[in-house]
Amino acid sequence: MANFFLDNNHLKFHLEHPLMKKITLLKEKHFEDFGKYDDAPEDHEDALDNYEKVLEVIGEIAGDTIAPNAEEVDATGAKVVDDRVVYAPGTEENINKIRQANLFGLSLPRRYAGLNFPIVPYVMSAEIISRADAGFANIWGLQDCAETVHEFADEQLKEDVLPRFNRDGITAAMDLTEPDAGSDLQAIQMKAHWDEDKKTWLLNGVKRFITNGDADVSLVLARSEEGTTDGRGLSLFLYEKNEGKMIVRRVENKLGIKGSPTCELVFKDAPARLIGDRKLGLIKYVMSLMNSARLGVGAQSVGIADAAYREALDYAREREQFGKPIIQFPAVYEMLSEMEMKTIAIRSLLYETSRYVDVYKAYHFISEDRKLEKDERQEMKKYQRLADVFTPLTKLISSEYANQVAYDSLQVHGGSGYMKDYPIERLYRDARITNIYEGTTQLQVVAAIRGVSNGAYRKAMTEFAEETLRPEQEYLKKLLEKMTAQYDKAVRKVREQEDDEYWNFHARRLVEMAGNILTGHLLLLDARRDSSYDQPTAKFILKARSENVKHYSYITYVGMREANDFKKS
């Protein structure tokens, strides 16, 4: 009888963030659905109450079904039988419960049978499910594909496909990578050609490392423009499993998230429907899909970190050595405190980014109905810019922290943690994928460094610094100001060499410095609303300060010449 929503006050805290008022108003378009749909909210308070009620259901399924199934699912894994994926029995049960509760298609509008959830409560659901079983969170979270169809497909396709997410609980997959196109999606070879007789697009080729590849519907990135070799020749297609023209050749044997099948797929003359316009597949649609997938990995990371921290805390309280519980030893409680602080920090970052995405996406959908006013357009742009630079930052920091927290949690368990007897070994393995897929940490740096070079992070720091805080928070704010000045110096130092490779060499350090400062500001704002965040905020900012000093001194020591010495061939 566990409820992963009700036992976590942080979630309710973020759900009640002041910006949520704007978000519910925009997302519900001034609550125009009320009276038209019985499940539509009447006002902001009613909307928040709806989110809470549904999150409570998700929390219950996560606590009572998904989490207890996680060990069996990890041990059994998914298999291929007769070219089809067979889930672990626990996974089947999880999916069934999610279907019975109508929890697919959460974010779709009500006219497509969805619940019209904003990103914030949707991401919260993802965090809750990830805490129970990060692998299952993938299968559940791929309902994101519906969002891409909703955003870009024509009305006919939307009406055909979207209502089935909630009504029938169909599952989805995004088929992007291939044996020779992983991080570099421009190299995709999967072919799509228009068959004049059959009046359909046909797909031919192989996809590899596809999460939940045998789903009911798949979004497939394929080369529709013959003779092209780059991303501009790629379009996005929707393939339905019941066409029977795609087989699963194998399921990878992975280190972690074993319940989530990672498939190699073979398409042979597989009929598919075009999503949106030709040639925009990679450069527009997949970029958008990837951004929400990155937020999904952020949620997954927070969920894993939370689970790992809780395991360590329980263990440290129970385990006695030298005549007392090990939690009483400084070496152990420091680790635990840091794990807690890191989890709180990445959660703040995750929901801040989610709010940015919520505001600009809501404006985007409003703009389909009517022309936006000038100030609305400006606001949309502002939040879109913030979302663009905060998304890679969130993915980067949260996934790295999730790994650190899982690592420390296993350490707190000592030798027992290395055994299969405790959940931490699974969490440790599951965490390891978060900083790899949906763009490795190194690729997040490539995206995030733009926020350093175009001044977007710096601007956000200035704006946060203008907030009035409680007097007792001022010393921490002062520290952040010092850190900002140091960040400016670091950026200047690297930039004045006017060398791209040198810039890229220090890129991660610059991004992390910015991330530390911004997260510090976010935590101060959280603590302004609720003083129980004072302690973790102070811990975080002190730690962040020392990290940034370290990065800064490294940048000072490692100039162009020293950086050159690192080169390998």
Added chain:
Amino acid sequence: MSFRILVLVKQVPDTRNVGENAMKADGTVNRAALPAIFNPEDMNALEMALKVKDERDDAQVIVLTMGPSRAADVIRESLYRGADKGYLITDRKFAGSDTLATSYTLAAAARKLMPFNLLIAGRQAIDGDTAQVGPQVAEKLNLPQVTYAEELQDVSGASVIVKRRLDRGVETVKVDTPVVLTVHSSAEPCRPRNAKRLLSFKHARTVTELQNEVKDYTSLYNDRPYLEIEEWTADNLKVDDEWLGLSGSPTKVKKIENVVFKQKDSVQITGADEDLDKLMKDLVDSHVIG
């Protein structure tokens, strides 16, 4: 004609988390000291009914509970999970009912909801553990009963096939409808709340609850009359007041004792196979397991 299923549910104190004040001096349960929950086996009963609804488009699930005003919670929980309609049987006159008075009252309410095809209840409630109410209702309605039901296997015709979970095995019976079933905890657990139904029914209230609401529900209830949970008092039922509540309840608690388990003797065994075999054999022989 639709296929009507009545489900009897009960709000019970959560006796699984018993604290110091769980019992009153007179030996009755101190309901105020324990959180109120949906009786677990009634959840199994509800699931059995909802499964029929999954299979038959014409099935209608009606939930019936007897209790104080707050027992409307279990009706709402049932609506969130798929029940079509709920009735709360409530009256001060029902207070202090034992199983005889309870089944008398529930049977009167069920009679008012006739005709129905199935009446399903949990085997027993965790506050009294009597397992008497379901069977007594069946007797009063003069209907056949199948107790310890685990699975309904065929609901397509004028009779149903029911699998019963008994101590020493499984019995499968065929019985004509209408019939009363009481459901065992080994039956399928109840499905979760459905997000859409939860949001649609979250304002479902009884008339009494509406009177205590600060918010004005008039226009909402005009638009969505299905939100009303019907409330029946003794006056709505054809009952004799003598048979209700305390006066209709011959059962009196004579004495209450605290049972403390004590260790009597102990046996040390090693991890050797033969010792483990012997232990298993002893446990099976003494009916601790198996």
